[in-house]
């Protein structure tokens with residue numbers, strides 16, 4: 001049996017928070033191994049990266065999600081009782097509900113609303129002077145996703161709902177005020193949406209037929225029971241929150257267009273938008289890792305994985321693994337030209353199978369919205385990017401340029 005390298009520090013939580021996205025990768029490089037063990041939040045944790053490790057991690061016979069996610073993440077980012085923490089038949093049933101929403105028609109409708117709203121905002125952006133892209137797109141996506149999902153959202157509430165949807169993503173990996181804002185935001189949002197679910201069910205404010213709200217409010221489990229209001233709210237938030245979070249990727253895409261201006265032309269004229277968007281998802285940081293627990297003891301690649309051990313798969317590190325991506329620190333969309341990407345190589349939104357595993361239910365939506373945003377940025381408008389702080393600090397979870405990407409002199413084309 002090979003000896004699994006062990007991080008020397010008695011607990012690496014602070015190091016994890018300090019190193020951010022590079023925590024696992026740095027140690028893998030140091031130990032010359034894509035597997036090592038450490039302690040995070042005082043819990044022994046095996047860290048993995050790379051394609052073989054991703055293939056292992058998404059084997060649902062070997063890993064479970066029940067009792068895997070740290071409480072501080074559940075209380076802010078994911079909520080409790082949602083699809084992320086389910087296993088086996090219960091997971092398949094709940095995941096089928098999500099995947100039933102992801103039809104080409106529905107994805108197209110969301111995209112159309114997004115394009116319409118983007119065009120409708122352009123005159124205001126032209127008139128406004130400096131515009132912070134991240135904030136603008138966040139509010140735009142909040143309006144769009146609520147309209148699409150059948151969740152009423154008065155104009156007066158857009159700003160504060162957008163703030164809460166962001167705070168849940170900002171909350172898990174920090175201590176102090178950013179974390180507390182995440183806790184409060186989740187509590188408020190779950191209350192708001194549990195109320196919508198209840199009104200839809202009793203018929204005081206019926207959900208539009210076939211809307212996301214309708215699908216979730218009326219979903220019945222294998223025993224024929226409706227989801228409890230609070231859990232239905234958690235699942236509705238599992239749609240609203242991440243659709244709004246696509247604003248981060250859209251900001252990264254605009255940053256990439258700024259840093260690699262030749263690609264403006266290529267996405268416009270050569271139909272290279274898909275490659276460009278895939279490289280944005282590979283290159284830029286979003287979620288650092290995914291978490292599971294060993295379901296029952298097994299050995300793999302000469303290493304022992306004891307039952308119950310927490311395991312982290314390094315998503316960022318796998319997307320930057322030199323064995324998969326030559327010169328991984330270079331932004332090169334052409335690496336995707338003609339490349340068939342298998343389900344365990346490009347894992348910013350998890351890997352493996354959508355229906356049987358925990359791969360992100362919203363990957364198609366994410367790619368579609370990003371492509372539309374890139375088309376709008378390159379074909380529907382011109383703008384300048386004035387001097388500002390665009391550094392991407394990989395120690396900050398989740399990362400974003402501090403300026404949020406300010407644009408000036410926006411003009412419709």
Ligand code: HEM
Nearest residue numbers: 083084238239242243245246286290349350358360361362
């Ligand atoms: C903003 C870009 C997004 C990123 C970076 C992202 C990333 C992820 C990741 C890393 C996971 C966990 C994978 C795992 O546990 O192994 C996940 C799961 C999930 N995502 Fe996304 N996601 C995004 C957008 C979306 C969108 C737009 C939706 C819905 C419309 C969505 C819905 C979900 C759901 C429901 C799950 C849970 C799946 C399960 O546990 O079976 N995500 N996502």
